[in-house]
Amino acid sequence: MTLSRITTKADLQDYLHAAMQLEHATIPPYLTALYSIHPGTNSDAFHVIRVVAVEEMLHLTLAANMLNAVGGEPDMTRAGFVPRYPAYLPDGEADFEVSLERFSPTAIGTFLKIERPAQAPSEEMRVLRRPKPRAAIPAVHPDGDDGLHFWSIGEFYAEIARGIQHLHDQGVDLFTGDPSRQVTPELYYSGGGEVIPVKDLASALAAVELISEQGEGLTGSIYDEEGELSHYFRFQQLTLGRYYQAGDVANSPTGPALEVDWDAVYPLLTNATITDFPAGSEVRAAAEAFNAGYAEFLSLVNQAFTGQPDLLIPAVGEMFALRDQVGRLVRNPAPGRPGVNAAPTFDMPETTR
Amino acid sequence: MSAQTRLEPFLAFSSRVTAFTVFELQGTGQAAAYLETVVGVVGEALLGDLLSIDEAIQREADGDAAVRDRLLRARIFSDERLGPVARHIIKLWYLGTWYALPKDWHEVFGSVEDDVTFVVSAAAYAEGLVWPAIGANPPGAKGPGYGTWAMPPKIPAF
Numbered sequence: 137m138t139l140s141r142i143t144t145k146a147d148l149q150d151y152l153h154a155a156m157q158l159e160h161a162t163i164p165p166y167l168t169a170l171y172s173i174h175p176g177t178n179s180d181a182f183h184v185i186r187v188v189a190v191e192e193m194l195h196l197t198l199a200a201n202m203l204n205a206v207g208g209e210p211d212m213t214r215a216g217f218v219p220r221y222p223a224y225l226p227d228g229e230a231d232f233e234v235s236l237e238r239f240s241p242t243a244i245g246t247f248l249k250i251e252r253p254a255q256a257p258s259e260e261m262r263v264l265r266r267p268k269p270r271a272a273i274p275a276v277h278p279d280g281d282d283g284l285h286f287w288s289i290g291e292f293y294a295e296i297a298r299g300i301q302h303l304h305d306q307g308v309d310l311f312t313g314d315p316s317r318q319v320t321p322e323l324y325y326s327g328g329g330e331v332i333p334v335k336d337l338a339s340a341l342a343a344v345e346l347i348s349e350q351g352e353g354l355t356g357s358i359y360d361e362e363g364e365l366s367h368y369f370r371f372q373q374l375t376l377g378r379y380y381q382a383g384d385v386a387n388s389p390t391g392p393a394l395e396v397d398w399d400a401v402y403p404l405l406t407n408a409t410i411t412d413f414p415a416g417s418e419v420r421a422a423a424e425a426f427n428a429g430y431a432e433f434l435s436l437v438n439q440a441f442t443g444q445p446d447l448l449i450p451a452v453g454e455m456f457a458l459r460d461q462v463g464r465l466v467r468n469p470a471p472g473r474p475g476v477n478a479a480p481t482f483d484m485p486e487t488t489r
Numbered sequence: 490m491s492a493q494t495r496l497e498p499f500l501a502f503s504s505r506v507t508a509f510t511v512f513e514l515q516g517t518g519q520a521a522a523y524l525e526t527v528v529g530v531v532g533e534a535l536l537g538d539l540l541s542i543d544e545a546i547q548r549e550a551d552g553d554a555a556v557r558d559r560l561l562r563a564r565i566f567s568d569e570r571l572g573p574v575a576r577h578i579i580k581l582w583y584l585g586t587w588y589a590l591p592k593d594w595h596e597v598f599g600s601v602e603d604d605v606t607f608v609v610s611a612a613a614y615a616e617g618l619v620w621p622a623i624g625a626n627p628p629g630a631k632g633p634g635y636g637t638w639a640m641p642p643k644i645p646a647f
Binding site: 418467 | 510511512513515516517518610611612615631632633634635636637640643
């Protein structure tokens with residue numbers, strides 16, 4: 137497939153597959169930065185990154201609900217679903233790559249690009265062509281990559297909203313999915329907002345709107361409808377050293393000062409891969425165990441998204457166990473690399489099924 | 490000896506007496522804080538003696554676990570001066586708390602000003618080895634997720 141304008145239901149399903157991949161692709165970078173922070177330090181930064189990461193998990197779940205609602209089949213276990221970092225984002229943003237790296241001004245710079253407000257600086261910048269990326273994700277970037285490249289996640293979701301409305305207006309029977317596949321609020325506990333079951337036009341558009349607003353705010357505002365600061369401006373607080381408060385305008389926060397200690401961070405190996413750690417070492421074994429656990433976790437979440445929503449509860453338990461595994465990795469020195477610590481590599485087997 | 494060069498033998502000894510690997514001990518993020526705690530209470534000289542004897546035991550045991558355990562018991566844990574300290578190092582790793590040495594120990598080896606019972610830090614409590622050992626999370630920290638209390642604990646193999 138290519139990401140061209142949505143004109144058919146199949147196009148919409150392709151976009152929603154890409155949306156799941158996109159939402160997921162942001163999570164390993166956010167978590168790597170988050171857990172590189174020394175426990176008990178950088179409380180402001182820790183909570184800013186954590187809130188955003190958890191909201192991406194909500195967005196992933198909402199994308200799965202939308203895909204299920206329109207009769208698609210979520211698949212987070214297929215080869216290439218988890219990108220090899222550094223990676224371009226799956227919506228085709230062409231001018232930056234995302235890395236797995238420690239909390240640093242560079243990492244926050246990348247996070248600001250991930251969450252940048254919707255509008256491209258000019259129409260020429262909006263739909264970009266670019267060479268085939270190194271870290272291409274097969275489902276989204278086919279050979280001869282000639283699809284649309286969105287300037288921002290916001291523009292990507294604007295096309296999804298437009299496509300849903302367009303197909304609805306054309307009389308396409310969109311919401312043919314099995315309603316029992318929806319993840320409903322009683323299964324989604326304290327995870328960045330309330331999950332929306334998608335069953336019709338209104339709920340589908342509400343889901344898109346929730347994702348877009350948490351990411352970038354209401355049009356013309358740094359806050360969303362619930363009065364929550366959007367992701368871009370949350371991260372910006374870390375570079376400006378000051379919190380936003382009600383009444384503030386973009387780029388000029390006037391709230392309390394915010395302290396960042398860029399040195400209270402474990403010196404993680406950037407974009408580590410499994411072969412960076414010597415075979416036979418405890419670090420290698422732990423990194424492999426994490427990857428295997430992550431693959432199993434994705435598989436479990438995928439089962440939750442494909443007919444057994446109750447499995448989301450035990451999957452969340454697995455997620456917290458993975459968190460503790462990451463904590464052990466990042467506190468260990470990387471063997472043979474003085475001054476550098478180990479890191480989760482998120483290397484997936486070819487297929488995790 | 491600097492704290493950095495002390496860390497490796499301290500971790501090696503700690504691993505042998507806690508049954509957790511050096512990776513797992515480092516994974517608590519508390520290694521440097523615990524070493525500092527022990528040195529701060531009992532002093533460089535005593536810890537140096539303990540670690541030197543431990544290293545000599547390793548050489549002598551030459552990989553034979555049964556010999557090693559026997560020598561550890563005989564030369565460290567049965568030693569009037571080193572035994573209580575070694576036991577309190579184990580408790581430190583498991584509970585994140587330094588326990589004041591017994592009164593008897595002080596009567597023989599003199600009082601140590603900083604030897605009081607204290608939790609090393611808030612993080613030390615959460616990182617105690619007792620929690621993974623029993624497959625539980627530290628109450629109030631490392632939340633394991635809604636509903637996981639209904640599932641059996643995951644206890645690691647030792």
